[in-house]
Amino acid sequence: MSETHASKQIDHVMHEHRLFPPSKEFSNKARISTAEQYQEMYDRAKNDPDGFWGELGRNELHWFKPFDSVYERNGDVATWFGGGQTNLSYNCLDAQIAGGRGDRIAILWEGEPGETLTLTYTELHRQVCKFANVLKSLGINKGDVVSIYMPMTPELAIAMLACARIGAIHSVIFAGFSAEAIADRNQDARAKIQLTADGLWRRGKVLKLKDTVDQALLKSPTVQHCVVLKRIDRECSMQAGRDIWWHEAMESASADCPATPLDSEATSFILYTSGSTGKPKGIRHTTAGYNLWVKKTFEWVFDHRDSDIFWCTADCGWITGHSYVVYGPLSNGATVMMYEGAPNFPAEDRFWSIIERHKVTILYTAPTAIRAFIKWGDQHVDAHDLSSLRLLGTVGEGINPEAWMWYHRKIGGERCPIVDTWWQTETGGILMSPLPGVTATKPGSCTRPLPGVVPMIVDEELQPVEPNHGGMLCISQPWPGMLRGIWGDDERFHEQYWARVPNNYLTGDNARLDRDGYYWIMGRIDDVINVSGHRLSTIEVESALVSHPMVAEAAAVGRPDDIKGQAIAVFVSIKGSGSTAGLADELKAHVRKEIGALAVPDDIRFTSSLPKTRSGKIMRRLLRDIASGKAETSQDTSTLEDYTILAKLRSDEE
Ligand code: WT7
Numbered sequence: 001m002s003e004t005h006a007s008k009q010i011d012h013v014m015h016e017h018r019l020f021p022p023s024k025e026f027s028n029k030a031r032i033s034t035a036e037q038y039q040e041m042y043d044r045a046k047n048d049p050d051g052f053w054g055e056l057g058r059n060e061l062h063w064f065k066p067f068d069s070v071y072e073r074n075g076d077v078a079t080w081f082g083g084g085q086t087n088l089s090y091n092c093l094d095a096q097i098a099g100g101r102g103d104r105i106a107i108l109w110e111g112e113p114g115e116t117l118t119l120t121y122t123e124l125h126r127q128v129c130k131f132a133n134v135l136k137s138l139g140i141n142k143g144d145v146v147s148i149y150m151p152m153t154p155e156l157a158i159a160m161l162a163c164a165r166i167g168a169i170h171s172v173i174f175a176g177f178s179a180e181a182i183a184d185r186n187q188d189a190r191a192k193i194q195l196t197a198d199g200l201w202r203r204g205k206v207l208k209l210k211d212t213v214d215q216a217l218l219k220s221p222t223v224q225h226c227v228v229l230k231r232i233d234r235e236c237s238m239q240a241g242r243d244i245w246w247h248e249a250m251e252s253a254s255a256d257c258p259a260t261p262l263d264s265e266a267t268s269f270i271l272y273t274s275g276s277t278g279k280p281k282g283i284r285h286t287t288a289g290y291n292l293w294v295k296k297t298f299e300w301v302f303d304h305r306d307s308d309i310f311w312c313t314a315d316c317g318w319i320t321g322h323s324y325v326v327y328g329p330l331s332n333g334a335t336v337m338m339y340e341g342a343p344n345f346p347a348e349d350r351f352w353s354i355i356e357r358h359k360v361t362i363l364y365t366a367p368t369a370i371r372a373f374i375k376w377g378d379q380h381v382d383a384h385d386l387s388s389l390r391l392l393g394t395v396g397e398g399i400n401p402e403a404w405m406w407y408h409r410k411i412g413g414e415r416c417p418i419v420d421t422w423w424q425t426e427t428g429g430i431l432m433s434p435l436p437g438v439t440a441t442k443p444g445s446c447t448r449p450l451p452g453v454v455p456m457i458v459d460e461e462l463q464p465v466e467p468n469h470g471g472m473l474c475i476s477q478p479w480p481g482m483l484r485g486i487w488g489d490d491e492r493f494h495e496q497y498w499a500r501v502p503n504n505y506l507t508g509d510n511a512r513l514d515r516d517g518y519y520w521i522m523g524r525i526d527d528v529i530n531v532s533g534h535r536l537s538t539i540e541v542e543s544a545l546v547s548h549p550m551v552a553e554a555a556a557v558g559r560p561d562d563i564k565g566q567a568i569a570v571f572v573s574i575k576g577s578g579s580t581a582g583l584a585d586e587l588k589a590h591v592r593k594e595i596g597a598l599a600v601p602d603d604i605r606f607t608s609s610l611p612k613t614r615s616g617k618i619m620r621r622l623l624r625d626i627a628s629g630k631a632e633t634s635q636d637t638s639t640l641e642d643y644t645i646l647a648k649l650r651s652d653e654e
Contacts, residue, residue: 008459010470010522012512013595014444014540016401020408021440022417026390030303030437038438038451045451046477053080053292053452053480060295061086061288062095064261071478076498077485078478080289081264088268088291089132089165090259092330093125101333108309108358109154112201112341119154121333124161127154127250129257131162134249138225140193142167142260145270147191147223149173149182149213151200152340155229155246156316157326159195163269167262170269171282174317175200175207176614179215181280181638185272186220189282189487193225197246199232203342210236217242264288270487271319273425274613274639281496282487283319283425290428291331293481297429297450298328301419302362302391303436309388311337312364313351318615319425320395324364328429343369348376352384363411364393364421368616370403375552375575381410391436393419397617398521398539400546404443422446422521424507426497428481431455432519444543445518452479455519457511462501465512470522470537473511474504510537527620529558530566534598538620541568541601544594548587550574555610555618556601559627567602569627571610571649580606603627607649613639626650 027033032041045052054070057080067084096102102122109117119127140146146168150156156172163170171189173182186194196213199206210228214237217223228238229246238245268290270282298304310329314320329336337360343351351373355363373381392412399407399420408418417436423429431453432446439447449455454477457465465471475482482505486493500506510522522537529536538556545554552575558566572587574580584604592600611619619640625633626649637643 008461009465010510010512010528010535010537011598012468012470012520012522012540013536013599014543015595016442016444018401018443019440020417020442022437023415026417027437030435031305032300032303032435033437035438038435041451042449046454049452049477056296057081057084057288057292060292062090067264067288071480073478076494077482079265079484080286080292080480084264084288085261086264086288086291087165087259087262088287088327088331089128089161091291091295092161092327093121093128094259096121096330096333097125099333104333105335106330107154107157107336107338109338110340110354110358111153112204112345117154124154124158126255127158128161128165129255130250130253131158132165132257133253134227135162135168135193136166136257137249137253138193138227138244140166140168142262143169143267144193145169145171145189145191146193146195147171147173147182147186147189147220148195149175149177149209149216150195150197150229151175151209151231152315152338153197153229153231154338155197157338160269160316160322160326161330165257165259167260167266169267172269172271172317172322174315174614175209176317176641178638179212182213182216183219185280185282186216186223188272188279189270190222191220192222193227194220194223195227195229197229197231198234198236201232201341203345206232206234208234208236214239262287265484267484269322271322271425273319281489281492283483284485284487285428285481286484289480289482291327293429293479294323294328295331297481298324298332298334300435300450301421301430301433302364302393304329304332304334306333308361309335309337309359310362310364311339311355311360313339313343313369314364314366314395319428323429343372344376347380348373349380349383352381352386355386355389356384359388361388362391362393363389364395366396366616367394367399367403368397368612370394370399370407371553374403374406375573377576378410386411386413389413389416391419392416393421395421395423396615398523399444400539400543401443402543402547408443417441420444420446422519426483427479428483431475431479442518444539445514445520447518449519452477455511456504457513458501467513467515470510470512470535472501472525473507473509473521474501475507476504524620527557529556529568531558531568531598532564536568536599540595541570541591541599544591544599545570545572545587547594548590550578550583551587553610555620555623557620557624557627559603559624561602568599569603569605569623570601571605571607571623573607573609605649609642609645611645611649612641614641622646623649
């Protein structure tokens with residue numbers, strides 16, 4: 001087939017026409033309630049970023065020293081609020097207390113075994129100050145890297161805020177990673193201290209974190225001390241001179257620790273994210289720009305008000321936990337629900353029981369969780385009163401329209417708007433999302449860019465694509481929350497995000513803009529399936545499969561094919577425990593009907609589960625190797641959640 005212009009674009013084959021405007025009741029009470037309001041903000045941020053962000057910067061953050069410029073383009077990235085000094089921990093704590101919110105609950109926590117704990121802003125401030133003094137007493141100064149490998153307990157948030165308070169840079173590592181992964185990250189970051197716990201609860205079992213850390217520290221030569229939180233109260237080895245118990249160190253620590261004034265561009269944290277190949281990269285975020293971005297996006301997207309109890313189910317080991325469990329909500333004085341454990345312990349209704357008992361008003365979770373709930377069955381939901389909910393959100397992957405509909409009906413009772421938020425570790429906070437009081441939502445679309453976000457979609461020749469054609473999604477104007485680099489690797493930073501489309505941030509995702517101005521994320525650029533010159537997006541094929549009543553989850557990948565270039569292979573997991581006899585043919589017919597002959601899968605394999613990263617993303621790259629019959633994968637499997645699944649998928653082939 002000749003290389004026509006169209007073949008450089010991604011074909012769009014999915015049809016979704018449902019539209020869900022917010023109710024009058026919701027809109028009337030919302031902070032942003034009309035399309036005109038949004039448009040005015042959007043236009044001002046685009047055309048007068050200096051004025052828009054200058055005003056917000058001055059009004060929304062506390063300045064020890066005022067900034068003298070709003071932003072300056074500086075090579076690939078822009079720097080924000082130059083000359084100013086502020087502090088993330090101050091804005092989350094001291095500023096809230098000064099504003100009269102000291103007695104409000106900041107963190108409402110539930111452990112997996114069932115115990116609960118609340119911390120007011122005043123109490124949280126005190127703990128943070130004490131722990132900041134502990135860090136100082138162990139030789140931690142401004143600019144030092146603190147490696148955190150802890151359970152989802154309030155102490156994890158305390159540790160992060162304590163670092164921010166004194167300008168130490170935290171690197172939070174999700175507490176499911178291996179010793180090897182911790183050591184790699186510690187070495188790359190040159191971490192000076194390790195924070196951990198004796199263990200954590202997961203599905204009723206103890207995960208011995210300290211044992212894993214002991215292994216990791218054998219290969220972390222820069223780490224001098226290890227502070228250990230007692231969570232499980234079990235025996236664990238403590239190395240004299242190196243290891244210190246959290247509670248013992250806290251006993252004698254003073255609660256007086258003023259926040260250190262930090263330059264706007266000071267690194268607040270690094271967070272490792274797995275690249276498509278090779279070693280993980282430490283994404284570097286700043287102080288002022290990041291803080292302003294998460295503060296405002298939290299307010300706009302979640303329409304936050306004082307009566308809310310906000311629950312983001314992400315772990316602080318991911319950017320979602322950084323931005324929407326800790327820094328975004330707390331800099332708005334919000335009450336945050338925090339849960340330690342698994343969604344299916346002691347039973348599959350744990351989330352709904354938490355919402356009912358704590359009267360959660362906003363739930364922000366991942367499509368992978370929603371698909372699991374659907375698979376587990378409606379009876380778990382039906383047993384609980386979810387009427388406290390007023391708003392729902394999703395993040396992490398595209399949501400298949402049928403999963404969206406279930407979330408809307410079953411969890412939202414058809415009254416809660418759904419905000420499908422698109423963003424990345426690199427972007428610091430949400431870039432595209434409905435505004436719940438304004439935007440009529442379409443299932444599967446993250447709708448529109450937030451103020452300050454200027455997207456552009458180009459084909460492989462860097463030409464802008466027409467509406468309804470897919471291409472590479474870039475962001476053409478800097479925004480305050482964007483990453484400022486990859487820790488210790490400027491070259492990779494430039495190569496990965498800036499080299500391909502000059503002066504634009506390359507997101508690595510494909511997207512399409514529809515005729516109503518709505519964006520649809522089509523999956524990663526590298527995952528496109530090329531069948532006879534037609535370039536198909538993974539999510540469209542998968543969504544067609546998921547719209548079949550028996551399908552719980554699906555992953556679509558391309559495998560080499562002599563005639564078509566690539567053939568479509570799909571991996572499908574079904575709801576309940578029904579029989580799959582005859583289902584493959586039925587699914588082929590279903591896809592033909594939903595999107596056409598072009599997208600009919602060549603191979604269909606049924607599987608009980610799909611390989612996922614520890615943050616719940618389907619690992620299509622691994623499936624590609626399996627679909628093409630490779631005995632060994634060339635891909636990085638270190639982020640794979642359940643290694644046995646690979647072997648299972650391979651043995652299903654016979
Ligand atoms: C990638 C970023 C966003 C914080 C958590 C994940 C995919 C994320 C959506 C969405 C479609 C989405 C993209 C993106 N993604 N949200 N609402 N719709 N895709 O952060 O691990 O850095 O992953 O997740 O592919 O690039 P991350």
